[in-house]
Amino acid sequence: MGKIDILSLTADKLSEFVQSIGEPKFRSTQIFDWLHNKRVKSFDEMTNLSKALRVKLDEAAFIPSISVMKRQKSSDGTVKFLYAFADGNCIETVAMFYKHGMSVCVSSQVGCRMGCRFCASTQNGLVRNLSASEILLEVYETERQIGERADSLVLMGIGEPLDNYCNVCDFYDIITDSRGYALSRRSVSLSTCGLCDRIDELAELKLPLTLSISLHAATDEKRSEIMPINKRYSIERLMDSCKKYFAETGRRISFEYAVISGVNDSQQDADEIYGLLKGMTAHVNLIPVNPAANRNFTATREQAQSFCDKLTAKGINATIRRTLGNDISAACGQLRRDTVSEKQ
Ligand code: SAH
Numbered sequence: 001m002g003k004i005d006i007l008s009l010t011a012d013k014l015s016e017f018v019q020s021i022g023e024p025k026f027r028s029t030q031i032f033d034w035l036h037n038k039r040v041k042s043f044d045e046m047t048n049l050s051k052a053l054r055v056k057l058d059e060a061a062f063i064p065s066i067s068v069m070k071r072q073k074s075s076d077g078t079v080k081f082l083y084a085f086a087d088g089n090c091i092e093t094v095a096m097f098y099k100h101g102m103s104v105c106v107s108s109q110v111g112c113r114m115g116c117r118f119c120a121s122t123q124n125g126l127v128r129n130l131s132a133s134e135i136l137l138e139v140y141e142t143e144r145q146i147g148e149r150a151d152s153l154v155l156m157g158i159g160e161p162l163d164n165y166c167n168v169c170d171f172y173d174i175i176t177d178s179r180g181y182a183l184s185r186r187s188v189s190l191s192t193c194g195l196c197d198r199i200d201e202l203a204e205l206k207l208p209l210t211l212s213i214s215l216h217a218a219t220d221e222k223r224s225e226i227m228p229i230n231k232r233y234s235i236e237r238l239m240d241s242c243k244k245y246f247a248e249t250g251r252r253i254s255f256e257y258a259v260i261s262g263v264n265d266s267q268q269d270a271d272e273i274y275g276l277l278k279g280m281t282a283h284v285n286l287i288p289v290n291p292a293a294n295r296n297f298t299a300t301r302e303q304a305q306s307f308c309d310k311l312t313a314k315g316i317n318a319t320i321r322r323t324l325g326n327d328i329s330a331a332c333g334q335l336r337r338d339t340v341s342e343k344q
């Protein structure tokens with residue numbers, strides 16, 4: 001049997017594991033503290049455990065690691081990391097700075113299989129899911145590198161978090177555990193292209209997690225054209241899941257909308273968005289599309305602003321997202337993609 005990735009275990013699973021190797025439950029509290037507060041890299045450093053127990057742990061489990069491959073700083077202060085895991089796979093993590101503190105944008109998969117036509121993360125398909133520990137290490141290492149604690153997290157990096165549902169749920173459980181990093185449960189946002197069955201499951205957990213939906217088009221015809229997931233879950237189905245999520249959690253839903261000039265920014269598009277969102281507690285986050293993945297898709301800030309005006313004129317709560325880190329290709333899997341293709 002392979003060794004257990006001990007950093008991926010929630011406090012409950014760690015307690016079960018510790019008992020399964022014949023140790024008393026309270027040991028798991030000590031081990032959790034070593035792993036998530038003191039962040040040791042080996043069992044040998046767990047000095048309040050007996051030597052015999054440290055050896056036993058080392059035989060049954062391992063502590064995964066992460067290494068920095070690249071670090072880039074934008075003129076606006078945004079810092080982007082290319083991190084590698086033990087098997088050589090790379091992902092990106094971005095640290096952004098706001099008035100209220102540091103926000104870390106983490107990846108949830110190596111690559112992505114959702115196939116959105118404007119997105120650079122999906123161009124070489126999915127390589128594999130990240131484990132809960134690998135997502136955690138993105139946060140821990142970024143905190144160490146920057147020397148600042150993250151105040152909020154967004155699951156908006158490479159990958160579709162709901163396509164890696166169990167590991168993402170365990171990650172959320174561990175990072176918000178009051179005995180560990182103790183991040184406020186309300187300070188995590190998860191962005192999805194709309195895996196409705198998973199949204200429904202998540203709604204039932206009633207977590208105070210902010211859900212962002214990547215909408216990008218308001219009719220099935222248009223959305224299916226740029227986001228293949230729409231062929232599986234129609235916009236109507238997606239809206240049902242959003243309403244259920246709001247009903248169960250009381251959390252306002254955010255809709256992401258990349259403005260693509262001549263594709264999704266007409267008055268009719270604004271009217272259709274209005275039709276979808278009226279009566280809902282929602283917010284639309286606009287961003288001029290980044291042409292990284294598809295040079296036919298472009299938009300200026302002015303075009304995004306003009307579309308924003310169309311939405312606000314109809315009473316829709318819409319804003320343009322600050323585009324941080326443009327000069328370091330901080331958006332959408334570009335750094336990993338460039339590095340992967342350099343190697344080929
Ligand atoms: N898979 C998840 C999260 C990752 S992408 C999702 O689809 O939501 C994070 C956000 O960036 C999503 O809203 C995604 O649609 C958007 N995005 C991807 N490529 C983009 C591009 N070229 N320009 C603007 N936004 C983009």
